[in-house]
Amino acid sequence: MTFLILSILLSVLFGHTVRWAQARRRHMMAVGVVNYGVAALACALLTALSGNLSVHGDTLLLGALHGVGYILAYVGMCAAMPRGGLTIPTTIMRLSVALPVLASVFWWGEQPTQAQVAGVVATLVALVLLGGREMSGASDPRIWPVTGLLFLASGGASVVSKAFLMRGLPDAKTTYMAALFGTAALGGSLSFLFEGFHPTRGDVGAGALVGVVNVVATVVMLVALDRVPGVIAFPALACGGLVATALFCAVVWEERFTRRMLAGMGVALVGLALVNMK
Numbered sequence: 001m002t003f004l005i006l007s008i009l010l011s012v013l014f015g016h017t018v019r020w021a022q023a024r025r026r027h028m029m030a031v032g033v034v035n036y037g038v039a040a041l042a043c044a045l046l047t048a049l050s051g052n053l054s055v056h057g058d059t060l061l062l063g064a065l066h067g068v069g070y071i072l073a074y075v076g077m078c079a080a081m082p083r084g085g086l087t088i089p090t091t092i093m094r095l096s097v098a099l100p101v102l103a104s105v106f107w108w109g110e111q112p113t114q115a116q117v118a119g120v121v122a123t124l125v126a127l128v129l130l131g132g133r134e135m136s137g138a139s140d141p142r143i144w145p146v147t148g149l150l151f152l153a154s155g156g157a158s159v160v161s162k163a164f165l166m167r168g169l170p171d172a173k174t175t176y177m178a179a180l181f182g183t184a185a186l187g188g189s190l191s192f193l194f195e196g197f198h199p200t201r202g203d204v205g206a207g208a209l210v211g212v213v214n215v216v217a218t219v220v221m222l223v224a225l226d227r228v229p230g231v232i233a234f235p236a237l238a239c240g241g242l243v244a245t246a247l248f249c250a251v252v253w254e255e256r257f258t259r260r261m262l263a264g265m266g267v268a269l270v271g272l273a274l275v276n277m278k
Helices: 002-023 028-050 057-082 087-095 096-105 114-130 143-167 173-189 203-229 230-250 257-276
Strands: none
Touching: 002 028, 002 057, 002 203, 002 230, 028 057, 028 173, 028 203, 057 087, 057 143, 057 173, 087 114, 087 143, 087 230, 087 257, 096 143, 096 257, 114 257, 143 173, 230 257
16 A cells, blocks of 8 residues: 555656756746657666566567557646646646546447446546636636547557556566656657757756656556456556546645536546446
């Protein structure tokens, strides 16, 4: 249970480290590229230390697809934060767990429980409540494409991750993660070709810090999932992370929530708990 609590705190810390970099006016794509580059190197090193050096083509392909989802979700998160703070994009990303649940039903033939069906419905209601609004509560139609990108990219990445687990490949999970993070770093770096940007030391330092937090959070999460049953771990990670993020944002970043947003987060908590029930 200690690793589960630590995993929740570290997942929250990752989002706030990104928020901190944005508040310091760092170039967020440079921060993202360095973050994913550091994470890719760390995962490759962990693979080498594990001794499991076999690499299957499907591992690289699925890892690359997951990486595309990661960089798109990162872009969506950075675009959403100036309009809705950190709480809204974090909530949207956690709500995207509904997509792998739906994929499990329609692609892998798993039978959902009544609780999971109710959770998916609650997820859709929460998206309506949270989408299209700024922190002030004023209508802003520009947020819909951003939240849509965030939901689809994050949820799509989770679907690819489940596909990798369902394949049962013998490769080390860190090999998959190295391909994931490496693709995300490469995808983000392509944007530099269009804007001719050269990262500063501050950008690199902030990205390295985010990358270290990212790797530690991922490793601790894997340990937690290995020690705690999934039926307990997934609801705890989703709901605990959402509550912890909201509280931290209110205290540290002084984010203020409208009644609509509070209602949306409340419905999201219920939906996340139900979706993860077996």
